[in-house]
Amino acid sequence: MTDKYAVIGNPIHHSKSPLIHAEFARQTGENIEYTAIEVPLDGLQNSLQQLRDVLKLKGVNVTVPFKEQVWAITNQKSARAELAGAVNTVVFNDDGTLFGDNTDGVGLCRDLTVNHQVELAGKRILLLGAGGASRGVIAPLLEYQPANLFIANRTAEKASHIAELFAELGNIHGGGFDHIDGEFDVVINATAASLQGEVPPLPDAVLASGACCYDMMYSDTDTAFIQWAKAHKAAKTIDGLGMLVEQAAEAFFIWRGVYPQTTSVISMLRDKS
Ligand code: ATR
Incomplete structure (x- = not known):
């Protein structure tokens, strides 16, 4: 029997997730069907119930703007989802309960460390954005024990608040862009600025020699942040396509217990763009 899954969001028509999961299914021989479903902005609880009871889905991935709302709805959560305050992977348990997980962080870290051999342990990491x-x-970044992690955000208080929430897990601080001090080995853009073709206002000398710049967004052409990084002589620039595939692979593993191969899927998506 074919097990059914979907990604839910609003809007959702541009999602690459159906293509990615179809490829994982082909590769692993898992008998699944995966679609993209746009759900209305209100009445999310009702939508989830219909997906489970009427469409008989086994689970869903969740994207913008529902990750925080699904976090509040799920009955049980993984520790990493609990900390993230957001859920991107849901399992519809047979007993009617919902299990929520968050695979975004592991997806980012795997893309950085495995696909691109970027060292995180002992490094100075600058994370832009506090949404x-x-x-x-x-939390997944701090597991690598960087020397420090500074969160910089347009609204400074949001960054210092988030840093306090995670203070037990490592050497983490936060503030406004004007509080960025010194050079960083890894700079990760998690702001929505690239969506507007903007770059957060970073100091000129923020990149250490050999620095890697990572934009969690991706597009067919360089994002504004990747353009900035190249202009500031970053040794390595990476967009978020690999993270997208890696977070999907972790979700596939949660649902199916089989870990798909990701590099061929990343290459396939690059070739298509
Ligand atoms: P997401 O779920 O994508 O993180 P979000 O919670 O709305 O979305 O957060 C968006 C993030 O991008 C925030 O950190 C926001 O900064 P503020 O907290 O100050 O609003 C940041 N952001 C959005 N547009 C930006 C811009 N043009 N320049 C810098 N930061 C921007």
């Missing part, structure tokens, strides 16, 4: 996207990756 849901940023919060979701903090």
Whole structure:
């Protein structure tokens, strides 16, 4: 029997997730069907119930703007989802309960460390943005024990507040862009600025020699942040396509217990763009 899954969001028509999961299914021989479903902005609880009871889905991925709302709805959560304050993967348990997980952080870290051999341990990391996207990756980044992690945000208080939430897990601080001090080995853009073609106001000398710049967004052409990084002589620039595939692979593993191969899927998506 074919098990059914979907990604839910609003809007959702541009999602690459159906293509990614179809490829994982082909590769692993898992008998699944995966679609993209746009759900209305209000009545999310009702939508989830219909997906489970009427469409008989086994689970869903969750994207903008529902990750925080789904976090509040799920009955049980993984420790990493609990910390992230957001859920991007849901399992519809047979007993009717919902289990929520968050695979974004592990997806980012795997793309950085495995696909691009970027060292995080002992490094100085600058994370730009203090919204849901940023919060979701903090705990997984701190697991690598960087020398420090500074969260910089347009609204400074949001960054210092988030840093306090995670203070037990490592050497983490936060503030406004004007509080950025010194050079960093890894700079990760988790702001929505690239969506508007903007770059956060970073000091000129923020990149250490050999620095890597990572934009959690991706597009067919360089994002504004990647352009900035190249202009400031970053040794390595990476967009978020690999993170997208890696977070999907972790979700596939949660649902199916099989870990798909990701590099061929990343290459396939690059070739298509
Ligand atoms: P997401 O779930 O994508 O993180 P969000 O929670 O709305 O979305 O957060 C968006 C983030 O991008 C915030 O950190 C926001 O900064 P503020 O907290 O000050 O609003 C940041 N952001 C959005 N547009 C930006 C811009 N043009 N320049 C710098 N930061 C920007």
